[in-house]
Amino acid sequence: MTPTYYLLLSALLFTIGAVGVLVRRNAIVVFMCIELMLNAVNLTLVTFARLNGDLHGQVMGFFVMVVAAAEVVVGLAIILSIFRTRRTASVDDSNLLKY
Amino acid sequence: MTTTLAEGVVDASGAASAAWLLLALPALGAAVLLIGGRRTDKWGHLLGSGTVIAAFALAVVTFFGTDFAQQHNLHLWDWISVNQLVIDFGLRIDALSITFVLLITGVGSLIHIYSIGYMNHELRDRRRFFAYLNLFVSAMLLLVLGNSFVTLYFGWEGVGLASYLLIGWYQGKDFAATAAKKAFLMNRVGDVGLALAIFLMFKNFGSTQYTEVFAAVGDAPTGLIVAIGLLLLLGACGKSGQFPLQAWLPDAMAGPTPVSALIHAATMVTAGVYLIARSSPIYSLPQAADARLVVMIIGAVTILIGCVIGCAYDDFKKVLAYSTVSQIGYMILAVGLGPAGYAFGILHLITHGFFKAGLFLGAGSVMHAMNDEGDIRRLGGLWKKMPITFWTWTLGYLALIGFPFLSGFFSKDEIINAALGQEGPRGWIFGGVALLGAGLTAFYMTRLLILVFLGKARWTGLKSADGKDYHPHESPTTMTVPMIILAVGSVAGGFILSMVLPDFLVPAIGEVQETHGALSHTMVGILAVAISAIGAGIAYLIFGRSEQPVERPQRVTFAVRAARADLFGNHLNEALFARPGTWLTRALVYVDNRGVDGLVNGIAAGLGGSSGRLRRTQTGFVRSYALSMLGGSILVVAALLVVRFA
Numbered sequence: 001m002t003p004t005y006y007l008l009l010s011a012l013l014f015t016i017g018a019v020g021v022l023v024r025r026n027a028i029v030v031f032m033c034i035e036l037m038l039n040a041v042n043l044t045l046v047t048f049a050r051l052n053g054d055l056h057g058q059v060m061g062f063f064v065m066v067v068a069a070a071e072v073v074v075g076l077a078i079i080l081s082i083f084r085t086r087r088t089a090s091v092d093d094s095n096l097l098k099y
Numbered sequence: 100m101t102t103t104l105a106e107g108v109v110d111a112s113g114a115a116s117a118a119w120l121l122l123a124l125p126a127l128g129a130a131v132l133l134i135g136g137r138r139t140d141k142w143g144h145l146l147g148s149g150t151v152i153a154a155f156a157l158a159v160v161t162f163f164g165t166d167f168a169q170q171h172n173l174h175l176w177d178w179i180s181v182n183q184l185v186i187d188f189g190l191r192i193d194a195l196s197i198t199f200v201l202l203i204t205g206v207g208s209l210i211h212i213y214s215i216g217y218m219n220h221e222l223r224d225r226r227r228f229f230a231y232l233n234l235f236v237s238a239m240l241l242l243v244l245g246n247s248f249v250t251l252y253f254g255w256e257g258v259g260l261a262s263y264l265l266i267g268w269y270q271g272k273d274f275a276a277t278a279a280k281k282a283f284l285m286n287r288v289g290d291v292g293l294a295l296a297i298f299l300m301f302k303n304f305g306s307t308q309y310t311e312v313f314a315a316v317g318d319a320p321t322g323l324i325v326a327i328g329l330l331l332l333l334g335a336c337g338k339s340g341q342f343p344l345q346a347w348l349p350d351a352m353a354g355p356t357p358v359s360a361l362i363h364a365a366t367m368v369t370a371g372v373y374l375i376a377r378s379s380p381i382y383s384l385p386q387a388a389d390a391r392l393v394v395m396i397i398g399a400v401t402i403l404i405g406c407v408i409g410c411a412y413d414d415f416k417k418v419l420a421y422s423t424v425s426q427i428g429y430m431i432l433a434v435g436l437g438p439a440g441y442a443f444g445i446l447h448l449i450t451h452g453f454f455k456a457g458l459f460l461g462a463g464s465v466m467h468a469m470n471d472e473g474d475i476r477r478l479g480g481l482w483k484k485m486p487i488t489f490w491t492w493t494l495g496y497l498a499l500i501g502f503p504f505l506s507g508f509f510s511k512d513e514i515i516n517a518a519l520g521q522e523g524p525r526g527w528i529f530g531g532v533a534l535l536g537a538g539l540t541a542f543y544m545t546r547l548l549i550l551v552f553l554g555k556a557r558w559t560g561l562k563s564a565d566g567k568d569y570h571p572h573e574s575p576t577t578m579t580v581p582m583i584i585l586a587v588g589s590v591a592g593g594f595i596l597s598m599v600l601p602d603f604l605v606p607a608i609g610e611v612q613e614t615h616g617a618l619s620h621t622m623v624g625i626l627a628v629a630i631s632a633i634g635a636g637i638a639y640l641i642f643g644r645s646e647q648p649v650e651r652p653q654r655v656t657f658a659v660r661a662a663r664a665d666l667f668g669n670h671l672n673e674a675l676f677a678r679p680g681t682w683l684t685r686a687l688v689y690v691d692n693r694g695v696d697g698l699v700n701g702i703a704a705g706l707g708g709s710s711g712r713l714r715r716t717q718t719g720f721v722r723s724y725a726l727s728m729l730g731g732s733i734l735v736v737a738a739l740l741v742v743r744f745a
Contacts, residue, residue, distance in 0.1 A: 022725055
């Protein structure tokens with residue numbers, strides 16, 4: 001197999017995710033973009049695991065999924081509570097913690 | 100006992116072992132009076148006098164009960180013990196210190212008694228006055244009895260404190276406060292010299308005990324010996340009002356007269372002479388010849404300064420103060436002569452202690468009777484009103500100018516003779532100065548006598564500064580009795596002491612070296628008396644035959660104006676020390692404010708300003724943080740790639 005396509009896809013997904021985090025204001029969308037970046041990384045890990053013929057990369061991928069799941073639970077809870085108090089899900093509106 | 104004793108030094112026993120009581124009694128008196136406060140007002144003066152009289156009695160017992168062929172060392176306790184710095188608190192009872200103890204407690208007792216009468220205008224504060232006097236006596240005894248330079252220094256500072264407190268006694272008056280500060284500061288200049296000398300001794304000899312220092316000093320290099328000698332001399336100059344630090348002593352007359360008599364004439368100001376006589380093993384070394392020469396020059400210069408200024412002043416006590424300055428100049432000159440003069444310096448110190456204390460007490464008696472009037476141009480003709488004061492004062496006066504067979508005659512003659520006995524031109528210069536000083540002394544003292552006691556009563560019709568008429572009257576018995584005793588001492592003391600004292604002092608300061616000058620001893624005596632007579636005669640011709648004006652003449656020669664301005668001693672100190680000192684402190688303050696503080700404050704302000712700007716990057720927008728994280732990550736990855744592949 002050639003890893004090039006997998007890695008290109010992975011880089012593409014990561015770039016889409018990163019740009020999404022930087023340009024979108026909706027917290028939910030930002031969140032989804034973060035998931036996209038995580039999974040792009042997962043794809044890279046799995047590709048190299050396959051290339052090297054061992055399981056280390058795949059195990060790492062599982063860890064990332066678990067962490068991502070935990071992050072989603074906490075993050076969504078925060079977003080929900082912010083929405084309840086401030087009636088908005090925009091990340092730019094929650095800017096009180098500054099100089 | 101931890102330290103080994105040198106030859107001729109034994110542990111104190113018998114009466115000498117109770118010598119600590121000499122210090123403890125006045126110290127206890129001072130403590131009770133100061134801590135007891137107003138409750139002791141009624142009997143404070145009695146306690147204060149009692150402790151000093153008891154100390155005197157104890158000193159007499161010690162004097163007769165001790166063998167002074169040896170030096171007695173009394174170890175009291177280990178005082179300072181830090182690594183190699185071991186200083187015992189101990190006393191040394193020998194011929195020199197017991198002589199001083201007798202003078203201090205003897206004259207001190209008389210002046211305490213006198214003060215009971217003198218201070219009866221200020222009953223409210225009399226107790227505090229006696230407390231300070233007791234403090235002084237205790238510190239002065241420690242100064243002369245201590246067995247190391249550090250205990251001496253302790254007493255030295257103690258008497259400085261007591262002197263400061265007593266000069267500034269009239270707290271409400273500006274001139275008294277200024278005089279007290281001046282005395283304190285000028286004494287500090289001298290104290291620095293003494294302290295440095297002590298440091299040098301400890302550094303080089305490892306000890307400050309007299310016995311150990313004197314045992315080790317013989318092997319020291321010449322430079323070190325001269326340095327120690329000069330630094331000790333600086334200390335002596337500060338305490339004893341010697342050139343160039345003489346200006347504080349006349350101002351110290353702002354204190355009550357008993358203080359002037361006890362501290363600033365009879366005892367404390369002679370501490371410098373004691374210091375040099377006590378250090379005689381250092382000064383007697385052949386290597387210390389240069390230091391001794393400086394001592395002699397200082398003494399000779401001071402004799403002339405004191406005499407010349409004394410001729411021009413119109414303030415009763417200040418003339419006496421300058422007289423004290425010049426008489427101490429004689430003593431310093433004498434101890435500077437080395438083995439030929441130590442004993443005579445001490446002899447003059449003792450006789451001077453008697454007659455000068457008597458003269459001051461007489462001045463105090465006059466001022467007590469004349470509403471504190473000290474301007475001799477406003478006095479005159481008092482001999483009829485105050486016969487006892489007049490006669491006792493006259494005896495002191497005769498003793499001071501060296502009238503034959505009174506005390507000053509013996510002591511001053513010996514000094515002049517020893518000075519003339521120096522080799523070559525030195526003998527003529529120092530002897531000549533001493534003779535000239537004797538003539539000038541006779542001149543200004545006769546002027547005082549005529550203006551104060553003889554002539555017309557110029558005070559009739561005048562009013563004192565507080566607007567009262569003058570009603571001169573003889574002083575109470577508590578004041579006249581000490582004056583009579585001191586007058587008797589001034590008359591008889593010299594003859595007896597000149598017989599006994601030089602031999603008595605041999606174990607402490609060594610044999611008197613005979614001097615043979617160009618003139619025989621008898622000739623010197625006749626010459627000195629003749630010159631004094633000429634001085635007194637000139638004074639009589641100027642002041643005795645014509646009436647003196649009440650206002651001081653303003654149109655006078657430059658010499659008189661210079662003398663009235665203390666021969667510009669204050670200007671000299673001001674220009675040489677005070678102003679450069681002020682400039683130095685101002686410059687240092689400037690460097691501190693602009694330089695040191697500027698650096699510290701600049702760093703703080705720079706950090707504060709830059710962090711204020713950096714703070715602005717914390718916008719609170721999550722997406723900008725994300726961007727910076729991304730940028731950072733890209734940088735890290737790029738760096739990794741560069742390291743890896745470049």
